[in-house]
Amino acid sequence: MLKQQVSSYLYTYAWQNDEEELCKLEMRALFSFDVASNILQSPRKIEPSRSPFIRSRLDVLYEANEISEIAHFARSLDLDGATFKVFCLNKFAIGDIEKIQQHARQQVExxxxxxxxxxxxxxxxxxxxxxxxxxERWYFGYYVEGEAVWLKHQQKPEMYSTALSTRVARAIANIAIPDPASVKAIDPCCGIGTVLVEALSMNMNIVGRDINPLVVKGARTNIAHFGLHGDVQKGDITQNTDSYDVAIIDMPYNLFTHISTDSQFAIIKAARRIATKVVLVTIETMDDFVNEVGFTIIDRCVVKKGTFERQVLVCE
Structure with a gap:
């Protein structure tokens, strides 16, 4: 089979205007930096399907100024009898490079x-x-196309009008847990399990908790519906005695029940006690509460949907 070594990874991106800040925050979590354009190069290997914004990954085997140099390199590849196909990725504008027209792409392929x-x-x-x-260079390598896994999770048996969208929930799971190895996480106000479903589908070690027994039942139903396995328990975050590396908290709210400021502060204070890192999603400014309990906001963004805005705070 192929013996050449991958030198780096090129990721192509796409995002909706209202989610650009969230996309960049996820970039910073996954790669420690962001880019203004829709292509990112990194030595870190991430599965494209993890992110709702990554379109594809190119595992770079060779780069050169001329196509003829790439063609010469391609001659040395040993596929050991496997079949292949070549895709030119410039079918849309990438960075400062305009789209390459179809006939020119086909000629390159x-x-x-x-x-x-x-x-x-x-x-x-x-x-x-x-x-x-x-x-100003050609990059050639293995091509991995992203799959919109989050799309499969949009229709759940149990729905909640104010729940996060699956795209946003998946990005927030990545922001909270960029490297799932050895990370123990909790969603202590999990609602119907939108974040849990996304995190569990990426094999993250996360448990759920909620004070509402009907909501807990709904979260369990949704997790099982997608063939996933996760622990969701009824309980108040303030009564939790376990410790976690990270907590993801979508601050409870709805059109009919207003959570008091005392309850909001109690949730954040409890999160400080049980987790070393918290990703907080809120429709209200919580900076004072976060600082008061001893957290520092290390990164943040605003996610918009029309006139509705959510703040995402990364706290350590």
């Missing part, structure tokens, strides 16, 4: 493909290669 010593398969290739023109 053909030139590379003709030099790969293996059988092409345009419909069901065993190996996908990608090539992209970026920063």
């Amino acid at each position: 053909r030139e590379i493909g003709l030099n790969i010593q293996a059988e092409p398969d345009l419909y069901n290739p065993e190996i996908a290669f990608g090539i992209v023109w970026h920063k």
